[in-house]
Amino acid sequence: MQALVYTFIAFASLGIGGTAYFGLTFTPLESIMLATVFGCVAVVLVERSLRQRAETRLERGIEDLSRLLSTDAQAGAVLGQRINALADVDAGRRLEGVEADISVLGTVIRQVAEAVAELEERTKKANAAAGGRPTTYTTAIAPPPPPRDPEPTIPLEMLRQAVDDNRLIYHIQPVVTLPQRRPFGYDLVPRLMLEDGDLADKIDFMPRQKGDDVVRHIEGIALVEAVTIGRRARTGGQPINLFIPLSRATLGQTDSAEQLLVTIEANRAIAPGMTFLINETDWLNLTTGERAVADAMAKKGVGFSLANVKSLRLDVAELAAQSVRSLRVDAGRFLQEPAVYTDFQPSDIANYLGRFNVDLMATGISSESQILDLLDDGITLVQGNHIAAPGPVRPDLVIERPRTQANARRAEVQ
Incomplete structure (x- = not known):
């Protein structure tokens, strides 16, 4: 160059x-x-x-x-x-101290074993001298079985007839965030209109053992209601989160599972606001086919919330990978017996779940003191009749189903 x-x-x-x-x-x-x-x-x-x-x-x-x-x-x-710093460490002296402690501990254990053996020998001699039977000891007492849910007061046939007569309605109960108590989402709560015009709650009519066909019908109605509410709310510029009841009765039946997937696919625009509420026992007992349906639902954008959680000693990372968005615990039991749920401190469990984007939700709130205690523990999602009881949905967000003559006469009376 x-x-x-x-x-x-x-x-x-x-x-x-x-x-x-x-x-x-x-x-x-x-x-x-x-x-x-x-x-x-x-x-x-x-x-x-x-x-x-x-x-x-x-x-x-x-x-x-x-x-x-x-x-x-x-x-x-x-x-x-x-x-x-390493040169100043006297590792030999420390090791000598540890060896001395281990030696003392071994001596104590040997003395305890000898004392126990001597005590057992004396007990045997005393029982032999008295001519009695040797004493036996039990190491643990089996815990009492958990209480079973009471049977519904409304017979299955009466429920089936009421569903056929379109006397099943859905109310919503809000889930709020503390301390502002702003609505985070809404549970779809099924209620049954009786002959005298009163409303029966879910615990009074939902089948426990049989009646899977009725359960599928009820959950199908809930899905239609959720889609209608979600689409109309989104059109009005106010998208909402809805918790939709779901059970193994729907996941395990081929036709209902296919219809569920088709409905979600057709409403992918509102899928992020749809969370299916399923009992923890049902979730843990899902079969391979039912788990495949749940995974297919998750791939379409919906999430899951586990209700009636008995213990938080779960693989939270696996639940998060399966699109579980929240875990629901009973507020009263969590505050009174937190050790039943977890080995963490009550104030740490919500933050731990939050690392995996899983919310901890307290249900059954019955007093203001419970709200204050939950705030101290870092739990900000709550629900209960003390905050807001289930109520009807705004008329512009629901569809008007055809009524039978009996329903029409009750409407005229009201």
């Missing part, structure tokens, strides 16, 4: 000399002198530029080298401090 520059300088000098001789009528000697002076000046300027560039590069290299030397010096100082 440098040779090319000098070549250009030489050609330029010859050009200037030729121009001076032919164009400016310089003598040959003057033209040669002018070309030589121009070439020398150009060479000097080029060399000066190259020298400055080389000096700048050298200074940068020296700065980088000094910086590296400084870093190495700091690393050497840190390494020296660590070596000095």
